[in-house]
Every structure is written in structure tokens, then in C-alpha cells.
Amino acid sequence: MAETLHWQKSTFSGGAEGNACVELGVSPATLHLRESDTPGTVLSTTPATLANLLEGIRTGSLAPASA
Numbered sequence: 001m002a003e004t005l006h007w008q009k010s011t012f013s014g015g016a017e018g019n020a021c022v023e024l025g026v027s028p029a030t031l032h033l034r035e036s037d038t039p040g041t042v043l044s045t046t047p048a049t050l051a052n053l054l055e056g057i058r059t060g061s062l063a064p065a066s067a
Contacts, residue, residue: 005032007039 005025013021025032025042031050033043056062 007034009036 005027007023007025010022010024021036023034023036023039025034029046030044031047033045034041053062
């Protein structure tokens with residue numbers, strides 16, 4: 001990733017120090033998520049795609065993957 005991101009720790013991480021946190025970095029059109037104990041592995045997505053995933057989790061409306 002060529003750009004430098006400012007990573008923010010999730011408030012659900014409980015304020016604990018150490019490497020047990022989900023972190024979010026934001027660039028103009030993309031959200032980047034990583035786990036603090038493996039900062040080299042980053043999941044990148046758009047805000048709309050992440051919003052759809054979270055809505056599906058909240059409502060239980062995610063369709064199971066077909067085999």
C-alpha cells in the first residue's frame with residue numbers, strides 16, 4: 001500500500017494495550033481493516049460494501065454461500 005494511513009483502534013477493543021484490536025484506516029474512497037497482531041494483512045473495501053455486510057449481519061439476511 002503506497003499511501004500512509006492513520007489507523008484507529010476499534011472502541012470495541014476494550015481499551016486494552018497490546019495486539020488484540022481491530023483497526024480501521026480510511027483513504028478517500030476505501031476503508032482498510034486490519035488486526036493489530038498482523039498489521040501486514042489488510043482487508044480493503046468500499047464504504048457501501050462494508051455497510052451492506054454489516055446490515056446483513058445485523059438483520060440476519062446474509063444468504064449462505066453456494067457450494
